[in-house]
Amino acid sequence: MASQSWFPIPKSSHFSLANIPFGIISTATNEVPRAGVAIGDHALDLAAFSAQNGFSSVSSIQKDLTVFAHHTLNPFAALGRPVHRQVRRFVQDLLRIDTPFPEILKNNKQLQAECLIPLNEVKMHLPMQIGDYTDFFVGKNHAYNCGVMFRGPDNALQPNYTHLPVGYHGRASSIVVSGTPIHRPKGQILANPNAEPKVPTFSPSKRLDFELELGAFVCRENKMGEPIPISEAGDSIFGLVLMNDWSARDIQMWESAPLGPFNAKNFGTSISPWVVLMDALEPFRTLSIQNDTELLPYLREEKNNVFDIRLEVDLAPESGPATTILHSNGKNLLFSFSQMLTHHSVGGCPMRVGDLLGSGTISGTEDGSQGCLLERSKNGKDIIKLSGGLDRTFLEDGDTVTLRGVCGTEEDGLVGFGQCIGRVLPTMSS
Amino acid sequence: MASQSWFPIPKSSHFSLANIPFGIISTATNEVPRAGVAIGDHALDLAAFSAQNGFSSVSSIQKDLTVFAHHTLNPFAALGRPVHRQVRRFVQDLLRIDTPFPEILKNNKQLQAECLIPLNEVKMHLPMQIGDYTDFFVGKNHAYNCGVMFRGPDNALQPNYTHLPVGYHGRASSIVVSGTPIHRPKGQILANPNAEPKVPTFSPSKRLDFELELGAFVCRENKMGEPIPISEAGDSIFGLVLMNDWSARDIQMWESAPLGPFNAKNFGTSISPWVVLMDALEPFRTLSIQNDTELLPYLREEKNNVFDIRLEVDLAPESGPATTILHSNGKNLLFSFSQMLTHHSVGGCPMRVGDLLGSGTISGTEDGSQGCLLERSKNGKDIIKLSGGLDRTFLEDGDTVTLRGVCGTEEDGLVGFGQCIGRVLPTMSS
Ligand SMILES: [Ca+2]
Ligand SMILES: [Ca+2]
Ligand SMILES: [Mg+2]
Ligand SMILES: [Mg+2]
Ligand code: NI
Numbered sequence: 001m002a003s004q005s006w007f008p009i010p011k012s013s014h015f016s017l018a019n020i021p022f023g024i025i026s027t028a029t030n031e032v033p034r035a036g037v038a039i040g041d042h043a044l045d046l047a048a049f050s051a052q053n054g055f056s057s058v059s060s061i062q063k064d065l066t067v068f069a070h071h072t073l074n075p076f077a078a079l080g081r082p083v084h085r086q087v088r089r090f091v092q093d094l095l096r097i098d099t100p101f102p103e104i105l106k107n108n109k110q111l112q113a114e115c116l117i118p119l120n121e122v123k124m125h126l127p128m129q130i131g132d133y134t135d136f137f138v139g140k141n142h143a144y145n146c147g148v149m150f151r152g153p154d155n156a157l158q159p160n161y162t163h164l165p166v167g168y169h170g171r172a173s174s175i176v177v178s179g180t181p182i183h184r185p186k187g188q189i190l191a192n193p194n195a196e197p198k199v200p201t202f203s204p205s206k207r208l209d210f211e212l213e214l215g216a217f218v219c220r221e222n223k224m225g226e227p228i229p230i231s232e233a234g235d236s237i238f239g240l241v242l243m244n245d246w247s248a249r250d251i252q253m254w255e256s257a258p259l260g261p262f263n264a265k266n267f268g269t270s271i272s273p274w275v276v277l278m279d280a281l282e283p284f285r286t287l288s289i290q291n292d293t294e295l296l297p298y299l300r301e302e303k304n305n306v307f308d309i310r311l312e313v314d315l316a317p318e319s320g321p322a323t324t325i326l327h328s329n330g331k332n333l334l335f336s337f338s339q340m341l342t343h344h345s346v347g348g349c350p351m352r353v354g355d356l357l358g359s360g361t362i363s364g365t366e367d368g369s370q371g372c373l374l375e376r377s378k379n380g381k382d383i384i385k386l387s388g389g390l391d392r393t394f395l396e397d398g399d400t401v402t403l404r405g406v407c408g409t410e411e412d413g414l415v416g417f418g419q420c421i422g423r424v425l426p427t428m429s430s
Numbered sequence: 431m432a433s434q435s436w437f438p439i440p441k442s443s444h445f446s447l448a449n450i451p452f453g454i455i456s457t458a459t460n461e462v463p464r465a466g467v468a469i470g471d472h473a474l475d476l477a478a479f480s481a482q483n484g485f486s487s488v489s490s491i492q493k494d495l496t497v498f499a500h501h502t503l504n505p506f507a508a509l510g511r512p513v514h515r516q517v518r519r520f521v522q523d524l525l526r527i528d529t530p531f532p533e534i535l536k537n538n539k540q541l542q543a544e545c546l547i548p549l550n551e552v553k554m555h556l557p558m559q560i561g562d563y564t565d566f567f568v569g570k571n572h573a574y575n576c577g578v579m580f581r582g583p584d585n586a587l588q589p590n591y592t593h594l595p596v597g598y599h600g601r602a603s604s605i606v607v608s609g610t611p612i613h614r615p616k617g618q619i620l621a622n623p624n625a626e627p628k629v630p631t632f633s634p635s636k637r638l639d640f641e642l643e644l645g646a647f648v649c650r651e652n653k654m655g656e657p658i659p660i661s662e663a664g665d666s667i668f669g670l671v672l673m674n675d676w677s678a679r680d681i682q683m684w685e686s687a688p689l690g691p692f693n694a695k696n697f698g699t700s701i702s703p704w705v706v707l708m709d710a711l712e713p714f715r716t717l718s719i720q721n722d723t724e725l726l727p728y729l730r731e732e733k734n735n736v737f738d739i740r741l742e743v744d745l746a747p748e749s750g751p752a753t754t755i756l757h758s759n760g761k762n763l764l765f766s767f768s769q770m771l772t773h774h775s776v777g778g779c780p781m782r783v784g785d786l787l788g789s790g791t792i793s794g795t796e797d798g799s800q801g802c803l804l805e806r807s808k809n810g811k812d813i814i815k816l817s818g819g820l821d822r823t824f825l826e827d828g829d830t831v832t833l834r835g836v837c838g839t840e841e842d843g844l845v846g847f848g849q850c851i852g853r854v855l856p857t858m859s860s
Contacts, residue, residue: 159620171779350603
């Protein structure tokens with residue numbers, strides 16, 4: 001049974017009392033970006049709330065109250081998971097129907113008017129300053145399906161695949177918050193892969209795709225040379241967001257050997273604006289995809305190390321209704337974010353607060369659960385029908401892609417990510 | 431004939447009047463990092479010089495004098511190449527024997543004492559805050575030699591290699607300034623690549639290597655979605671540094687398929703502290719490696735687009751003399767930094783001030799010009815003799831690797847990079 005709030009929270013809201021996700025907000029009347037939490041269809045402005053002594057009973061945060069006035073969540077994240085936990089619990093207590101602090105907000109209409117802002121009046125910003133961004137590839141069903149397409153079922157996965165979380169460094173500068181449109185990239189494309197000699201053409205990508213992923217933000221530094229042990233990796237993760245790793249498949253095919261994807265990925269990556277804290281996800285721990293390979297000791301951890309997050313993606317053409325084109329789940333991963341982080345640092349790579357780790361595309365095993373169009377359309381061979389009568393193999397200009405993710409039940413209070421939205425704009429002329 | 435200075439500059443100095451490279455300095459008496467230029471075996475403290483109205487005759491910099499007090503060169507770089515040019519020329523004029531401004535420094539012993547600091551009393555810092563780091567692979571001789579080793583001469587280079595500057599995203603957090611020691615990484619290694627099944631072991635890297643590269647810093651932003659035309663790419667490059675892209679070859683072999691190197695590279699990258707401005711390198715433009723492939727129009731530029739920089743590398747064991755183990759040249763590249771930058775942004779990737787582009791390993795064609803030990807030792811088969819009687823195939827703990835690069839002649843005044851030094855420390859126990 002969900003905790004009840006004295007504040008109206010729609011039953012279907014992703015932002016129930018059980019969630020309390022953090023983000024960076026601004027408003028027309030105060031354009032300075034600052035921290036907030038989402039609660040129902042409102043944001044609680046933490047900078048304003050803190051300025052009015054709202055946090056005076058949370059001792060652990062007293063000397064750090066300026067973190068809420070910052071334009072990113074980095075300083076709050078850097079305070080560490082025990083502080084995140086206390087602040088989240090305090091906000092939950094504040095909003096409970098039987099709050100022990102009724103005088104702070106429940107009975108203070110003036111502070112409510114000052115601090116509780118309808119989400120439709122809030123502008124969301126990138127929640128973190130992202131130093132380095134790494135994209136992993138641990139959605140095993142996706143890796144297998146793509147491998148089958150290009151190398152056949154016997155060599156679909158590389159020999160290293162089950163031994164380590166495969167990943168590559170991505171481009172931090174092109175990570176944008178949900179709602180930011182994405183220009184279709186142009187680049188070198190090999191029109192006919194079988195032609196000899198192989199001479200590329202130059203054009204806007206004709207195989208533009210999305211990738212359904214989860215992203216994890218780092219909240220603790222390790223010194224260069226000092227790996228993060230698996231037992232401590234969980235304390236280094238602030239929270240999760242939805243992530244759309246936009247991908248140009250034709251550019252990717254031509255450029256990727258031997259050093260991996262480059263321009264095929266660096267033109268844009270979209271993330272949802274509200275960071276769902278690890279504590280909020282704790283009740284939804286579940287089993288990852290089974291790995292029959294015996295892992296090296298540094299990567300071994302308990303098995304219920306991923307999260308049961310129901311994921312779906314809508315595709316809406318420029319004029320026409322949205323169609324939910326896929327359903328997947330956050331548990332479709334071979335390694336956890338803790339394992340990714342431990343592997344990332346095992347050679348001594350220093351992680352910084354605000355670094356972002358992407359999971360890789362999250363696909364199920366059934367038809368309709370593939371996390372990108374490449375997989376879903378079998379590289380353009382199968383047509384995806386949209387409900388307005390149109391069809392798609394890859395994305396067209398004007399298409400809007402919307403990722404959603406949610407845990408739990410309305411009865412217990414949903415713990416959701418809201419949406420990660422991006423619209424495809426034509427290539428810029430230049 | 432070199433311009434003469436009223437200030438003593440050793441003839442063999444990399445930092446002649448013809449150079450004037452920029453860096454970030456601090457001293458025991460003023461530990462706040464700030465901008466400086468190198469001149470002979472001294473640094474001119476630009477923060478102190480500026481505070482004493484040293485720049486009062488340089489109109490273009492008047493409203494931006496605080497850039498010199500910043501702890502990175504990013505704000506100075508962001509002022510753009512015309513301003514870099516004016517400031518560099520002014521410093522050259524200031525120091526010329528026939529300076530038009532004798533009262534500012536030449537005849538002002540007190541300001542000299544305040545602003546001219548012996549380099550051996552100066553601590554150097556990372557010159558720029560690096561948002562994103564990209565490593566290219568355009569040293570064609572290196573790419574060919576490594577390709578031959580792993581795939582044979584017929585498939586040494588991928589079909590895309592001559593059509594575009596191949597590159598991948600690297601790790602910004604582990605870029606360190608010359609002098610910072612590097613811990614040997616540990617990681618997953620496939621001891622016997624021919625064994626079946628392929629089961630990795632976990633140990634410190636046994637094939638630790640350096641890579642001799644040049645790095646270029648970006649000084650101008652482009653908006654996301656807007657490519658940088660080749661005609662404007664030169665204005666986006668602030669200057670060059672030496673770069674050692676430390677590499678663990680055994681980790682790299684196992685992890686790199688299919689997404690490229692990851693932990694094999696992200697444990698450390700060293701750069702030289704003084705940024706040599708593009709204007710200082712202008713007299714040393716020369717022909718790149720000839721490319722018989724007709725490039726797509728967006729990558730076409732004039733041919734003398736790389737620089738005649740004499741490069742060499744010393745290897746010194748923990749106790750023993752240094753041996754110069756290789757000589758190469760900055761012209762051994764198939765694409766210029768302008769072409770790398772234009773290609774990087776052609777799909778709309780936004781570049782930011784402070785981004786670093788690495789060239790890839792710079793090898794010549796002759797024996798003794800290979801830019802890394804993998805190539806030089808033919809993956810461990812050939813032994814490299816050191817002058818103290820020791821030999822090497824890969825790096826041992828305690829080894830110090832020193833990169834040097836210099837243009838021009840003592841007569842005209844050397845334009846050099848100084849050194850990029852790194853010492854290998856043992857793997858940290860944990
Ligand atoms: Ca991806
Ligand atoms: Ca390299
Ligand atoms: Mg991306
Ligand atoms: Mg490196
Ligand atoms: Ni309201």
